[in-house]
Amino acid sequence: MSTRELNVGGSDWDQVVVGAEDETMIINMGPQHPSTHGVLRLVLELDGETVVNCTPVIGYLHTGIEKNTEVRSWTQGVTFVTRMDYLAPFYNELAYCLAVERLLGIEAPPRAQAIRVMLCELNRISSHLVWLATGGMELGALSMMLYGFRERETILGLFELITGLRMNHAFIRPGGVIQDLPDGALDQVRAFIDDFPRKLNDYENLLSNNPVWLDRNKGIGMLDAATALALGVTGPMLRASGVAHDLRKSQPYCGYERYEFDVPTHEASDCFGRYVVRLAEMRQSLRIVRQVIDDMPGGRVMVEDPKIAWPAQLQLGPDGLGNSPDYIRKIMGESMEALIHHFKLVTEGFKVPVGEVYVPIESPRGELGYHVVSTGGTKPWRVHVRDPSFINLQSVPHMVRGGLIADVIAAVASVDPVMGGVDR
């Protein structure tokens, strides 16, 4: 079946069914199936209820984000990449900015690094909560869906307080973060991480010993470590196959080496193992966030170089968000250089030295890598994203062959694919 054209319009149906064996049946799961987390089409070949073959068809959500970054400035790229994996926007921003910073040869100030780590780890929790909520719902634990989204909303509220937006923040910029934390933000984060472990215990009590949950997850979607590595699978899926690989430990960035945390693993290699690993990761993220806010460095949140640091200093005024009066006074009345820098940076942007870098970070779904190529201009020459959802989704056929059709749902849910990231 694999050599046949499968097209997005669905008009390939005649060709698809011709190739089926007499005894088997071909059905489309998706692209509008509620449990595909977006628009994923799985063409299943079934023998009764047993899956003989499975071919994922993707591309329904392709928006050309990589191409778009090539005609925008380096700073504007952040607002594009944050829209790829919309459940983990901070990770896209961070990996992109780390790549640009490596090309520029700069490093964000310690306070910016700590803010980045804090936001990323909160984001990991909110992303895993969506996985838990939707994954639970798909297997019949409907209440989990309500709880998961309720807690995620609290985290998105924190993001809104800090960045002004619930999603697609464009808050992390090359050279640091765009603004300092607002007053009281750390107290609210602390209140959340004090409260959340209790709720995590509730979820565990709800699911971990639930016979239906165990039946639907244990021994389902098996993926051993060797297969996972061959397929390039990373993140919680690889760790649930017993490989303790976490880029935050092995190749730390943004000062992760300063924080104490464990890398949870599981030996089961099945959907239940992935559930256990992700729950444990949420607890580790809480540990990291607590260490960050207990030891939040002071100082600037953006590099000092006026040729790189975004000049605008936004402030909420009576007529909305805009440049602060102090800043306008400075560029219009006091400093010619500041005005020139503002003009140059906002209209043209900064230049980035010639070269190519590949910067990987540990996103909630695995290795998120940015291959960024510069030819010395004010725009990226090429931005290629190694999105972990895209790579991990390749493992679905291997996990579901020979299993029951109902287990396809559990297997896809355990991959936790975000189609915005898969299709980009």
Next chain:
Amino acid sequence: MEGSLEQVCAGLRERFPEHVSEPEELFGEVSLRVARDHIAEVCTHLRDEASFELLADLSGVDFLGVAPSAERFLIAYHLLSLSLNVRLRLRVFLAEGDETLPSVTGVYPTAEWQEREAYDFFGIVFEGHPDLRRILMPDDWEGHPHRKDYPLGGTKVEFKGAKVPPPDIRRQPTTTTGYPGRIA
């Protein structure tokens, strides 16, 4: 460069003296140039002899206008060794009009979708790929949109009576450096 990576590069140079370049370190990342026809053998060697278990990323770049046409396309392989905890980039350059190279799907099965993506966006043909067809763009799409000479704003409008101008007179993006983009 880390000692273990130095050894790997030395071993590779010894095994493929003709087909692998001296390692080059830039921005703290080590790259090797590999001759096009030997990429699969080099990958096999790295996987089996040097414990590079993971092909993290396979990425295409079109250097139209900034590199000679004999090196227009770059395919970059980002390998990761979990046991040595090092990364290595293999670079294969392809000439304009001859955009084929051997597939590495037999060595790293994860390359299957990544090579399809490079084919879809750049029109690069990976010989020996089991199922080389478009992956993100629709199957009936014409052209390879990440090529630098692909016209921007050239998408067909599917309304009745809409007239689509031929590609050469469509609006080109205005940049300070001109297009297709040689960057000054």
